[in-house]
Amino acid sequence: MAPAALLLELKQLMIRELDLQGVEPADIEDDAPLFGAGLGLDSLDALQLAMAIEEAYQVTIPEGEAAKPIFASPRALAAYVAQHRP
Amino acid sequence: MTREVAVTGLGVITALGQAQETFARLAQGESALSRGAGQAPVARCALPPELARLPRTEALSLAALVATLIDAGLEEHLLLVGEASGAEAGTEAGSGGGTEVGAHSSDELMDSELGLVWGTTTGGLAELEPLLGLVSPETPDEELTALLGFPISRVVTRARQRLLGVGPARTVCSACSSGALAVAVGAEWIRSGRVARVLVGGADALCQTTSLGFGALGLLDPQGGRPFARSRAGLSLGEGAGALVLESLESAARRGARVRGYLCGVAVGSEAHHVTQPDPAGRRAAALIQSALSDAGFTPDAVGYVNAHGTGTPHNDAAERVALEAVFGSQGTSADGQGASEELRGAEQPRAPAGAPQRAPRVASSKGQLGHLLGGSGAVEAVITVQALEAGVLPPNVAADLEPWSALIGSQAETAPCEVALSNSFGFGGMGAVLCFARSAPARLARTGAPRRPAVPVYLARSVLTRPGEGPLGAHAPGALPERAALLDAARSRRFDPLSTWIAWLTSQLLPEGGDDETALAHGTAFGLIEPAARFLARARVARPAPADFPNLLPSAASGNAALYSAIRGPVAAVSAGAASAHAAAHQAIEWVAAGVARRALSCAAEPLDPLALRVAAACWDAAPTEWAAAGQLWCRAPQPIQVVAFGDGLTLPRAPSGVARALLASDDGSLAWDDDGWGELERPRLCSVEGLGNAALARAAERLLTGELSQALVVDVREGRLSYTQLARVEGAEG
Numbered sequence: 001m002a003p004a005a006l007l008l009e010l011k012q013l014m015i016r017e018l019d020l021q022g023v024e025p026a027d028i029e030d031d032a033p034l035f036g037a038g039l040g041l042d043s044l045d046a047l048q049l050a051m052a053i054e055e056a057y058q059v060t061i062p063e064g065e066a067a068k069p070i071f072a073s074p075r076a077l078a079a080y081v082a083q084h085r086p
Numbered sequence: 087m088t089r090e091v092a093v094t095g096l097g098v099i100t101a102l103g104q105a106q107e108t109f110a111r112l113a114q115g116e117s118a119l120s121r122g123a124g125q126a127p128v129a130r131c132a133l134p135p136e137l138a139r140l141p142r143t144e145a146l147s148l149a150a151l152v153a154t155l156i157d158a159g160l161e162e163h164l165l166l167v168g169e170a171s172g173a174e175a176g177t178e179a180g181s182g183g184g185t186e187v188g189a190h191s192s193d194e195l196m197d198s199e200l201g202l203v204w205g206t207t208t209g210g211l212a213e214l215e216p217l218l219g220l221v222s223p224e225t226p227d228e229e230l231t232a233l234l235g236f237p238i239s240r241v242v243t244r245a246r247q248r249l250l251g252v253g254p255a256r257t258v259c260s261a262c263s264s265g266a267l268a269v270a271v272g273a274e275w276i277r278s279g280r281v282a283r284v285l286v287g288g289a290d291a292l293c294q295t296t297s298l299g300f301g302a303l304g305l306l307d308p309q310g311g312r313p314f315a316r317s318r319a320g321l322s323l324g325e326g327a328g329a330l331v332l333e334s335l336e337s338a339a340r341r342g343a344r345v346r347g348y349l350c351g352v353a354v355g356s357e358a359h360h361v362t363q364p365d366p367a368g369r370r371a372a373a374l375i376q377s378a379l380s381d382a383g384f385t386p387d388a389v390g391y392v393n394a395h396g397t398g399t400p401h402n403d404a405a406e407r408v409a410l411e412a413v414f415g416s417q418g419t420s421a422d423g424q425g426a427s428e429e430l431r432g433a434e435q436p437r438a439p440a441g442a443p444q445r446a447p448r449v450a451s452s453k454g455q456l457g458h459l460l461g462g463s464g465a466v467e468a469v470i471t472v473q474a475l476e477a478g479v480l481p482p483n484v485a486a487d488l489e490p491w492s493a494l495i496g497s498q499a500e501t502a503p504c505e506v507a508l509s510n511s512f513g514f515g516g517m518g519a520v521l522c523f524a525r526s527a528p529a530r531l532a533r534t535g536a537p538r539r540p541a542v543p544v545y546l547a548r549s550v551l552t553r554p555g556e557g558p559l560g561a562h563a564p565g566a567l568p569e570r571a572a573l574l575d576a577a578r579s580r581r582f583d584p585l586s587t588w589i590a591w592l593t594s595q596l597l598p599e600g601g602d603d604e605t606a607l608a609h610g611t612a613f614g615l616i617e618p619a620a621r622f623l624a625r626a627r628v629a630r631p632a633p634a635d636f637p638n639l640l641p642s643a644a645s646g647n648a649a650l651y652s653a654i655r656g657p658v659a660a661v662s663a664g665a666a667s668a669h670a671a672a673h674q675a676i677e678w679v680a681a682g683v684a685r686r687a688l689s690c691a692a693e694p695l696d697p698l699a700l701r702v703a704a705a706c707w708d709a710a711p712t713e714w715a716a717a718g719q720l721w722c723r724a725p726q727p728i729q730v731v732a733f734g735d736g737l738t739l740p741r742a743p744s745g746v747a748r749a750l751l752a753s754d755d756g757s758l759a760w761d762d763d764g765w766g767e768l769e770r771p772r773l774c775s776v777e778g779l780g781n782a783a784l785a786r787a788a789e790r791l792l793t794g795e796l797s798q799a800l801v802v803d804v805r806e807g808r809l810s811y812t813q814l815a816r817v818e819g820a821e822g
Binding site: 040042043044048054 | 302303304360361362363570571576577580581629630632633634637
């Protein structure tokens with residue numbers, strides 16, 4: 001899958017899984033932080049998102065500190081998924 | 087009436103045994119956590135055979151309640167288990183002792199009445215779980231009615247059937263501080279003179295839902311919970327129950343009761359910070375500790391021991407430490423600075439009190455040995471705190487690598503006589519309760535500070551009622567609720583389930599300006615969230631359980647979410663009393679205002695909400711729920727046109743005053759005969775709603791008082807042969 005398509009798919013998954021009502025994929029910047037300032041997501045969202053992504057793409061997302069760079073931005077997340085999916 | 091409350095009985099059942107055995111084994115450093123291969127450790131209770139056949143939460147609760155009554159010398163309230171065993175299980179709704187009480191005069195009965203306040207975190211998920219498998223669109227209605235046997239208040243109902251002379255009773259839920267909240271609510275019942283004696287406590291049984299849920303949140307330590315350890319990685323679940331008899335000093339002296347200790351101060355409040363994470367700066371936690379001390383009239387240096395909430399999760403223990411250090415000073419912090427993390431130290435902290443103590447109290451958590459008992463924890467740990475004061479022995483922290491903090495008791499129990507001790511509980515949603523106990527009669531201790539604010543009149547400030555054809559409910563058929571985004575700010579309500587959405591909406595209508603530290607919220611609910619719990623388990627059978635869904639399954643989730651939404655940081659709880667739950671929530675809110683615990687308090691309820699609840703209601707009450715009610719009240723101390731004249735619970739109605747008076751009957755179990763009490767015709771509001779009805783009836787009464795149609799109104803709920811009533815009056819001369 002082209003990186004742009006995967007990125008869009010991940011944004012759609014985030015909107016669906018985290019119930020981001022009123023948010024469109026285009027509203028989510030590729031390089032904006034997901035947590036804290038950016039989309040305003042928190043640790044509970046990280047758990048929920050990790051679960052959904054692991055199921056959808058058969059990847060394993062580590063817990064705790066190791067997950068932070070993966071969730072740094074939608075682009076970082078897409079890169080991780082692209083690299084680790086079977 | 088003194089502010090102090092005597093503890094005249096205590097009892098627990100934990101994986102380490104009953105009260106004496108539990109305390110002795112705790113002091114010896116024993117742990118009850120199993121080390122099963124591949125499973126997160128848990129602490130499971132062994133039950134005697136006569137109890138083991140009962141539903142587990144009920145069995146644990148009865149074990150603690152019976153032991154406590156025996157310990158208190160109140161055997162007259164015991165009905166042998168065998169005598170009561172003929173009572174059918176699973177017939178909660180409408181069952182009651184309406185005829186039984188007729189043999190006593192009401193005065194005689196009230197004198198010997200025993201109050202009961204019981205805490206639960208899960209609302210009995212251990213019993214609901216097997217039934218939730220039934221829940222599907224194909225399930226016949228008659229099978230769905232089995233769910234009705236397990237309302238949140240089931241333990242209280244069963245205790246009423248199995249114990250004699252149980253009077254006012256309430257079930258409360260404030261996540262993991264529920265057991266301590268029950269103790270605090272019972273203390274106010276003694277202080278206000280509502281009852282002379284009250285059984286308080288809480289229980290929860292181990293179950294699949296909590297294991298899956300805490301697991302999905304990454305909060306279970308695979309090695310077993312190790313509170314305050316450097317390497318701590320989460321909690322361990324346990325099960326158990328704890329109970330205490332609280333009694334007025336006068337009543338205890340009159341019957342020559344053995345006083346085990348004194349409950350001198352209580353504080354309840356919430357953080358409105360996050361659904362699962364504590365505020366790392368521990369601001370509300372510190373304020374609650376300080377408030378419990380002020381309520382007791384002690385300064386921090388009086389405290390010798392703190393039974394910490396101490397779950398063993400990295401964030402909880404760190405936040406609790408920050409809060410304790412804010413109150414007691416950080417002398418206990420070792421010089422190497424490896425205590426609370428830099429991040430936490432940088433955060434805004436409450437101001438340390440003037441005259442900081444010379445020596446911090448000793449701190450330990452019992453959860454490393456007993457596990458986290460959820461609704462049982464606050465109660466069991468209150469008992470352990472009383473036992474520690476009594477014995478002058480402080481149980482240890484059993485983890486091998488405790489963080490450097492010299493306030494922590496090490497792996498050996500300490501012999502350290504102390505006079506005053508605290509028991510902390512801080513749950514999901516930042517719902518906390520702090521209890522302050524003293525060993526000796528308070529008069530003999532050096533006390534500072536004035537007693538808390540005296541009891542004050544309570545007024546009805548605002549009332550909301552939506553009904554068919556009006557407001558956001560009007561255009562919607564049952565089962566087709568308006569979208570969340572139409573009611574609430576979408577981003578701030580992102581994780582709200584439908585019930586949370588409704589309660590948050592009601593709360594925002596009653597309190598458009600938002601809440602504060604002195605605003606309280608009580609949500610009346612009979613069953614909690616059956617359908618979401620069924621969905622959570624159904625998903626868990628085929629995939630990983632959804633972490634974000636779990637916190638919403640607890641009965642206190644809706645009030646917690648609403649508090650988060652409206653920044654309500656006073657006491658927040660779900661209140662349950664079967665079909666009279668909404669009315670019970672109103673009473674809880676009024677009590678908080680009357681006791682000076684909160685400046686204003688909201689009570690609300692909305693029901694039914696989901697298609698399943700509609701089907702169950704239709705199947706059980708022979709009524710198609712085509713009309714709905716969502717209603718709430720804001721009670722306050724500032725004078726308003728409607729005042730609360732009386733509220734309570736009993737066997738007879740208060741007599742009607744002269745003037746235009748009307749009684750509105752909210753629920754009816756059909757077993758009561760009405761006395762000639764002078765009230766106008768009993769009127770049943772035509773709203774088909776289960777636990778929303780009490781609030782709806784209050785709202786109807788308020789409307790009529792405001793229009794001048796009535797000068798006095800009485801709202802009555804009937805449950806298990808007892809009347810819950812609220813008498814309201816229009817204040818002459820006041821203008822809306």
